[in-house]
Amino acid sequence: MTDSWRNEVQYEDKHVHEVYDQIATHFSATRYKPWPVVDEFLRSLPAGAVGLDVGCGNGKYLPVNKNVFIVASDRSKALVEIAGQHQPHTAIVADTLSLPHPPSRFDFAISIAVIHHLSSVDRRIQAIRAILQTLTPPSRASSGGQALIFVWALEQKNSRRGWDRGGQQDVLVPWVLKPDHASQPDTPARTYQRYYHLYHEGELQDNVIAAGARILSSGYDRDNWWVVIARRD
């Protein structure tokens, strides 16, 4: 492990992993509506398809299709405990850059709002490559597994954050955790800072190409860039 890599790991521990463990319950209560592109991707899968949800958070996409089997994973134990309740799926604690899955076995993968938490371009490309390697390669009988990846966009001038083209891409975004007023009336609100890399237009495509992927479709939806990718071989 190089020094810069170690620094990035420590930075993400403080500004991503520890934050999610602290805000898990509150975060989960605000994350229940599946995004339409993800919903459609999951519903279009054939019955019995086996896939991954890399960085599953509270598992909000697990209830979408009960005819497929998803092995969901997240770094945050607190979020995995919440995600684990959605049968027939499974949730485990794992790191996106060290996934515990055999290569070339999966029909699909999703990674929604995860890769933008990695703090260098090398780590973001490596995460995409790791997901790609889990997919079944294309063959004569099938076009191979597909992965859907979503990241936060820099271009979102109509959102309340107001970010747009040309702005700072590496940002800390506050999450204000207000304690339950009835049980803890004297506890002040605490603010946690989450790290994000905001993707500019075309950057996600560049990253997946650098990771060796083939792009099947891509688009912009609700302040996010998304892409559906497959393996080349």
Added chain:
Amino acid sequence: MKLLTTNFLTCAVKTCKTSPLSFPLHFKDATLERTEIDYNPLFIRNVLPRVNWDALTTTATELGLQSLVPARNPGTRTETETETDIKDEELRKLHNLLLETGVVEGKLVCGNCGFEYPIKEGVGNFLLPAHLV
């Protein structure tokens, strides 16, 4: 940790992934549990062709459940066989084995590097210590 899940897990250490010894991971000090899950014949029938049967047989044998695994994967049929449907009774048994049978406490061990991944309250933890990343 369902038996079906272990069929899709290997060691998180990069250098282990190319070793045949890393798959499947091996249970150690495992406590079994049964969880009732809705029976979905379409789901289980279509999942079967995706299961690595040798790995499932190994895993079930380590847990003393080898008698529940048919010798051959009923989900994969050779070309000479006619498309006969799998009997409902057989599907129910496999639903029970793959989805409802799991390990609530124990470890999964890599046969290549020996690293032990803990399972607590049914949840496997695959985070690696810094020196193994």
